[in-house]
Amino acid sequence: xxxxxxxxxxxxxxxxxxxxxxxxxxxxxxxxxxxxxxxxxxxxxxxxxxxxxxxxxxxxxxxxxxxxxxxxxxxxxxxxxxxxxxxxxxxxxxxxxxxxxxxxxxxxxxxxxxxxxxxxxxxxxxxxxxxxxxxxxxxxxxxxxxxxxxxxxxxxxxxxxxxxxxxxxxxxxxxxxxxxxxxxxxxxxxxxxxxxxxxxxxxxxxxxxxxxxxxxxxxxxxxxxxxxxxxxxxxxxxxxxxxxxxxxxxxxxxxxxxxxxxxxxxxxxxxxxxxxxxxxxxxxxxxxxxxxxxxxxxxxxxxxxxxx
Numbered sequence: 001x002x003x004x005x006x007x008x009x010x011x012x013x014x015x016x017x018x019x020x021x022x023x024x025x026x027x028x029x030x031x032x033x034x035x036x037x038x039x040x041x042x043x044x045x046x047x048x049x050x051x052x053x054x055x056x057x058x059x060x061x062x063x064x065x066x067x068x069x070x071x072x073x074x075x076x077x078x079x080x081x082x083x084x085x086x087x088x089x090x091x092x093x094x095x096x097x098x099x100x101x102x103x104x105x106x107x108x109x110x111x112x113x114x115x116x117x118x119x120x121x122x123x124x125x126x127x128x129x130x131x132x133x134x135x136x137x138x139x140x141x142x143x144x145x146x147x148x149x150x151x152x153x154x155x156x157x158x159x160x161x162x163x164x165x166x167x168x169x170x171x172x173x174x175x176x177x178x179x180x181x182x183x184x185x186x187x188x189x190x191x192x193x194x195x196x197x198x199x200x201x202x203x204x205x206x207x208x209x210x211x212x213x214x215x216x217x218x219x220x221x222x223x224x225x226x227x228x229x230x231x232x233x234x235x236x237x238x239x240x241x242x243x244x245x246x247x248x249x250x251x252x253x254x255x256x257x258x259x260x261x262x263x264x265x266x267x268x269x270x271x272x273x274x275x276x277x278x279x280x281x282x283x284x285x286x287x288x289x290x291x292x293x294x295x296x297x298x299x300x301x302x303x304x305x306x307x308x
Contacts, residue, residue, distance in 0.1 A: 016049055035065055039052045051069065062091030204252060210255070
């Protein structure tokens with residue numbers, strides 16, 4: 001270890017003793033009554049010492065007033081260098097600043113908000129530009145260009161977006177039109193994988209809803225197929241009673257609203273009534289003569305017996 005390094009780590013005696021000078025400078029820079037006790041010092045170099053004072057300001061717990069003093073070579077007077085408020089080892093600090101692009105979460109956007117897309121966003125790649133040479137990793141690949149040459153197809157000049165009419169069938173522009181690549185940028189392979197992983201995590205086979213479902217979405221009548229390569233593994237749920245209504249779901253996902261989950265039982269048929277209230281039974285005002293066990297007598301005989 002060199003002598004210069006040893007001297008820089010050893011506080012200068014006169015600078016270390018200038019506690020009153022450092023306190024006066026801290027009290028002048030701070031509000032009245034917020035400079036506390038002297039809590040230590042630190043050597044910053046040859047004849048340069050920083051004194052630390054406790055900060056009593058509300059909201060600055062653990063912070064310290066740092067006053068740096070210095071002395072010129074062979075000088076007997078200590079001068080003031082700077083006064084700052086610095087956090088201590090146990091200081092209360094704000095969370096580390098994170099760029100807005102990393103703080104943004106799904107669902108944070110509201111009406112009128114704009115989300116600029118980075119020019120180097122890995123989720124996107126250039127669409128068809130109209131040139132004869134297709135862009136890398138695009139659907140119009142080298143194989144497609146060779147096929148165009150083999151079929152002696154026409155190459156339409158200009159970008160599809162600038163064409164006044166729909167490109168003729170068989171041209172590269174028409175192929176780009178059919179594949180949905182008429183935009184300036186399209187979804188890249190990385191963007192497809194990221195979207196598929198996100199949808200699989202939310203509405204995939206490993207979710208609790210799918211684990212308890214009677215069947216998967218691939219056999220559900222409410223599943224609406226989608227085009228493109230994603231249609232091989234995903235679809236859109238069209239069941240209003242499903243928790244995934246209007247969502248892109250995996251074909252291995254499922255819920256209790258499956259169209260073939262159960263057969264609705266037929267409503268029970270009521271038993272025939274015991275008493276037919278719609279039938280009328282006629283009853284005579286007088287009983288028939290031969291309907292009882294009482295013998296038939298004339299009116300005269302009945303009068304003798306006291307019957308009327």
